[in-house]
Amino acid sequence: MFGLGKRKTQLDGSSTTETSTDSTSDSLASRLAKTRRGLGDSMADFFLGKKEIDRHTLEELETSLLSADVGVEATTEIVDDLQSRLSRKALSNEAALQMALAERMSEILQPCEQALDVTVTEKPFVILVVGINGAGKTTSIGKLAHYFQRQGHTVMLAAGDTFRAAAVEQLQAWGSRNNVPVIAQATGADAASVIYDAVESAKAKNIDIVIADTAGRLHTQTNLMEELSKIKRVTAKLDPKAPHEILLIMDAGFGQNALQQAEQFHNALGLTGLAVTKLDGTAKGGILFAIARKLRLPIRFIGVGEGIEDLRPFHTREFISALLED
Numbered sequence: 208m209f210g211l212g213k214r215k216t217q218l219d220g221s222s223t224t225e226t227s228t229d230s231t232s233d234s235l236a237s238r239l240a241k242t243r244r245g246l247g248d249s250m251a252d253f254f255l256g257k258k259e260i261d262r263h264t265l266e267e268l269e270t271s272l273l274s275a276d277v278g279v280e281a282t283t284e285i286v287d288d289l290q291s292r293l294s295r296k297a298l299s300n301e302a303a304l305q306m307a308l309a310e311r312m313s314e315i316l317q318p319c320e321q322a323l324d325v326t327v328t329e330k331p332f333v334i335l336v337v338g339i340n341g342a343g344k345t346t347s348i349g350k351l352a353h354y355f356q357r358q359g360h361t362v363m364l365a366a367g368d369t370f371r372a373a374a375v376e377q378l379q380a381w382g383s384r385n386n387v388p389v390i391a392q393a394t395g396a397d398a399a400s401v402i403y404d405a406v407e408s409a410k411a412k413n414i415d416i417v418i419a420d421t422a423g424r425l426h427t428q429t430n431l432m433e434e435l436s437k438i439k440r441v442t443a444k445l446d447p448k449a450p451h452e453i454l455l456i457m458d459a460g461f462g463q464n465a466l467q468q469a470e471q472f473h474n475a476l477g478l479t480g481l482a483v484t485k486l487d488g489t490a491k492g493g494i495l496f497a498i499a500r501k502l503r504l505p506i507r508f509i510g511v512g513e514g515i516e517d518l519r520p521f522h523t524r525e526f527i528s529a530l531l532e533d
Contacts (some may be wrong), residue, residue, distance in 0.1 A: 235519075235529035238511035242275055242492030243530060260298045265289055268308070275490065276462040278497025285311045309527055315496050316523040321505035323452060323480060323520075325360065331409040331417045333442060333449040335402075337435060337476065338456035339468060340423030343484040343510060345374055347456050348418050349381030350518035351508075355416050356385060363412075365405030365419035366391035367398040367438065378420055384515075388414075398422065398434060399441040406445050419450070432475045439476070454480045454507060457498075460489040466497050473502060482518065484510030492530065 236243065265286055272282040288311045292298045298307060325332040334351070338344045345368065352362045364382050368374035372394045382389035390405035402419045409417045421438065424431035442449045455478050457465045465483075472478055481504055486492050495506060506521040 235511060235525060238487040239492050239529050241488070241490040244490065259300065260293060260304050265293065272493060275493030276497060277493035278463065278500060281315055281496040281500040284315065284500065309531055312496065312527050313523055316499050316526065318503060319499045319506045320521060320523045323507045325355065325416055327451060329446060331363070331406060331414050332451050333406055333446070334416065334418045334452045334454055335421065335438065335450035336419060336454050336456060337421050337472060338423060342423070342456045342458040344423060344456045345377045345381070345420055347482055347484060347510065347518055348378065348420055349385065350515055351418055352381065352385045352387050353515050354518065360415040362387045362416045362418065363405055363409045363414045364389045365402045365417055367402045368420045368422040369394060369396045369398050369401060370422040374420065399438045402438055403441050403445065406442055406449065410445065435476055452479050453477065454482055457481055457483050459483050459486045459491055459494050462491040462494055463497065465494060466501060469498065469502055473504065478504055480505045480507040482508040482510065487511045495526065
């Protein structure tokens with residue numbers, strides 16, 4: 208762990224010798240390189256010349272966690288736990304600290320590791336995708352379509368971002384790339400009507416999943432937030448349980464601002480899941496801990512690259528290993 212050599216301390220306490228760099232964890236680690244440099248790799252410096260863990264070590268760790276946007280609440284929780292162990296002389300060496308840190312991080316994230324179950328009694332399963340401009344909504348929808356197809360599901364897309372012609376064209380391009388139908392209307396059309404038509408069409412064609420795009424909006428834009436509420440009401444006319452998932456796409460690079468946005472979206476809509484994108488391009492990957500500590504919402508997916516398969520289901524163990532293990 209922490210970039211300290213080939214010998215690895217696993218999250219279960221066992222030790223192994225690294226022989227390959229082709230595992231999923233290693234691949235994810237390379238995608239999280241910027242956060243690793245701020246959080247994981249810098250840990251190596253904490254132990255140089257040290258024979259034991261002390262209060263100063265934990266202070267340096269606290270700074271590192273905050274710099275990675277782990278957030279005040281989650282950081283305090285982690286450091287307080289480590290301080291308690293130190294007082295009990297349970298952090299006698301580097302390996303003990305490494306294990307304790309990984310364990311505490313896992314406890315924070317684990318409740319948010321909830322896979323998206325798209326099986327419903329009556330098709331289609333409707334995913335309403337929301338978020339601010341630039342978070343990667345439309346691109347994420349294309350990647351989600353590919354992911355669900357690989358799971359054996361049939362998919363239809365709904366071009367509910369009717370404010371931008373480019374958004375409709377982008378979604379249609381993803382539809383063509385994935386060979387899935389896209390329901391769209393002219394620019395300026397009523398978004399709720401577009402998504403209603405898509406759900407109705409999917410029902411008639413026995414499609415498994417409808418993924419609906421929506422216009423990017425700030426959480427402070429009351430009229431646009433009300434539009435999302437309208438979409439929910441209209442969709443429920445076809446299926447009282449729809450939309451089955453309200454998925455917020457969050458740009459990790461926004462750090463604590465992304466967390467504030469998520470809180471507002473959740474208050475307005477009742478989010479059921481999160482997808483945190485662009486983790487490969489930021490040193491603020493620790494935001495997942497702040498999200499988990501504050502919102503306690505399922506983190507369904509993480510985005511770690513531009514490739515079509517770079518939107519991945521979130522797994523706590525894999526994520527922490529990628530951050531902390533070498």
